[in-house]
Amino acid sequence: MLENAQKTDFTKRGELGAGNGGVVHLVKHKPSGYEMARKLIHLEVKPAIQIQIMRELKVLHDCSSPYIVGFYGVFCSDGEINICMENMDAGSLDLVLKKAGRIPEQILGRVSKAVILGLQYLREKHKIIHRDVKPSNILVNSRGEIKLCDFGVSGQLIDSMANSFVGTRSYMAPERLQGSRYTVLSDIWSLGLSLIEMAIGRYPIPQLTPKQIQAIFGGDGKGGMSNKDKPSNLHPDAGPRPMAIFELLDYIVNEQPPKLPRGVIFTDAFCDFVENCLMKDPKDRADLYTLGDKPFIKQSNLTQFEFAEWICNTMDLKYDMSDTASVIPSQLNE
Known part of the structure; x- marks a missing residue:
């Protein structure tokens, strides 16, 4: 537990990223010697609200799953909430x-399976809905592990940070943008949108035109990608025009959902899976258990080692073959 921790207990090693109102640093906890990812969230709230947020976040101590990022503890210092988590050395997707x-379909098959299992765990064991599924909240490491982070365990924190979730809204399901109650089916929409983005290399709304699809996938005739085909160097027609946030949200609510282009490089099983995630009406959307039985998931046979090998090659990391690449958070209490 880090309830009585102070910022002076940590040595900062570098910045890992920023988002959702907070900056994440790689730090070393000097008393234990453990490396952690520490997220700093600055909130202009009353002390009573801050205490409530801290109390709600402690539920994370009870979350123990191979598909959920490990939690070391939370403490308050200089008006900032410090959330200390397991460091996933390959970062977010x-x-x-x-x-x-x-990201290749085979890789996304293993990612999809891990996300579904993580969402199932949160729902079954803790009655938690993630509320913010997107590539930046899916973490991976050099051991080939895939874990969810930044899920909605604290309602008070979500309310206090509402204005910082502009990026999150672009992954929200239509029913959420219209003010309906959040359910796990909304997380499934977000998963589907994230999968298309990772498969085609860009945010998929508005739907790509045939000309744009050709610009992306026509490089070698098989959808393979040389350096000159990567998104940063693609023809301007390869991506959708920038949209203002109000245009984007209106499009999500009123237009047809995006789809993976069929007949290019993606299997029908993958295309069907994504379409089951992105049904406009949540009543028509597949639930977690239906998705887990889909051919795309059943046929996903990439091993953890193969996933780790791809991640390490992509992110220029050395494959970690140890059995204890990351410290188990409970060890801090021993």
Whole structure:
């Protein structure tokens, strides 16, 4: 537990990223010697609200799953909430996507399976809905592990940070944008949208035109990607025009959902899986258990070693063959 921790207990090693109102640093906890990812969240709230947020976040101590990022503890210092988590050395999938250009279907099959199992765990064991599924909240490491982070365990924190979730809204399901109650089916929409983004190499709304699809996948006739085909160097027609946030949200609510282009490089099983995630009406959307039985998931046979090998090659990391690459958070209490 880090309830009585102070910032002076940590040595900062570098910045890992920023988002959702907070900056994440790689730190070393000097008393234990453990490396951690520490997220700093600055909130202008009353002390009573801060205490409530801290109390709600402690539920994370009870979350123990291979598909959920490990939690070391939370403490308050200088008006900032410090959330200390397991460091996933390959980072988030949005960073992997930037490096890779596109993420292969086989890799996304293993990612999908892990996300589904993580969402099932949160729902079954803790009655938690993630509320913010997107590539930047799916973390990976050099051991080939895939874990969810930044899920909605604290309602008070979500309310206090509402204005910082502009990026999150672009992954929200239509029913959420219209003010309906959040359910796990909304997380499934977000998963589907994230999968298309990672598969084609760009945010998929509005739907790509045939000309744009050709610009992306026509490089070698098989959808393979040379350096000159990577998104940063693609023809301007390869991506959708920038949209203002109000245009984007209106499009999500009123237009047809995006789809993976069929007949290019993606299997029908993958295309069907994504379409089951992105049904406009949540009543028509597949639930977690239906998705887990889909051919795309059943046929996903990439091993953890193969996934780790791809991640390490992509992110220029050395494959970690140890059995204890990351310290188990409970060890801090021993």
